[in-house]
Amino acid sequence: MVCQCTLNTLAYFALSYIVYRFVWALYTIVYPYLIASPPDLHKLAGGKWAVVTGSTDGIGKAYAFELAKNGFNLLLISRTQSKLDATKEEIKKEHKNVEVETISYDFSDANLNDYKKEVLPAIEKRDVGILVNNVGLSYDYPEILHKVDGGLQHLANVGIVNILPTSILTAAVLPQMVQRNNGVIVNISSSAAYAKMSLWAVYSASKAYVNHFANILRNEYAHTGITIQTICPMMVSTKMSKARVSFFAPNTTNYVRSAIRTIGVIPETTGCIQHQIQSMIFGLPELVLDLLITKNSQAVRAAALRKREKAAKAQ
């Protein structure tokens, strides 16, 4: 028979763990978003240039605008030159003193020689203070692995775009950041990294890579003054999410304004207070969480397929 004192000890341990989890969750909501004052970004960065990938739309474009507002010169790397030109013009109109350079590169191209020819020299010759690894690719709608829209090619692209540029560009800016002993690297991951997202296998797993990668780098470069941050958004209203603006799906400007204030404050966060509150759901027991996520993914898939069918009939 188990004695009463063993049971009491176990109960105390369980209670302490629950209290710890609750206090930690509260801290991650309250401290970065309501208490901490943002550190001087230029001091953290050390260099005058900010590199932003996937910067002609959505979250990346909002980071570019916010960094320009903070006085950083911009190197924008994205897929479509016409969109890069339009984004550059928009930024220059609002922030005349900021230099903006662009590189069009399709990050589904995994050829290292192309990186070396088209992307890396522009990074290496500038004093890059901030790198925002934002570019990312998702599915059109949730689906089990072998039925994902776009087939094997799309699965390959999601893996490549979500993992490779973050790894390569980070490795390319680190030498100068190490030499200066400062610099900021922001990796835009996703809250999909926090759970086993059924029907989003490659997307969710590739975002888990981004979180894991940043966690390891924080250890590897712990002796330097380099800031490495991971941002794990829930839903932000963009072309990718197709979500309408709401309290829980902020527009990109408000979202990024909030996220940027947390650089140097917290190493990993969702980016805004409402997402941080929502993310408490990931504290649920795994069994319950898996069930909820699967049900939700299946409902989103059913709605997407109904919409498709309707559109096909209307043609």
Ligand SMILES: NC(=O)c1ccc[n+]([C@@H]2O[C@H](COP(=O)([O-])OP(=O)(O)OC[C@H]3O[C@@H](n4cnc5c(N)ncnc54)[C@H](OP(=O)(O)O)[C@@H]3O)[C@@H](O)[C@H]2O)c1
């Ligand atoms: N929106 C959300 O709710 C949400 C939630 C969690 C995580 N995230 C993450 O946040 C990041 C940004 O997402 P977003 O919603 O802002 O996306 P978005 O609105 O679709 O914008 C994506 C940007 O990346 C560029 N891009 C896409 N594929 C590219 C490629 N192969 N090569 C080069 N550039 C490419 C796009 O350029 P083009 O327009 O020329 O294609 C565009 O500028 C992603 O990493 C995403 O996973 C977003």
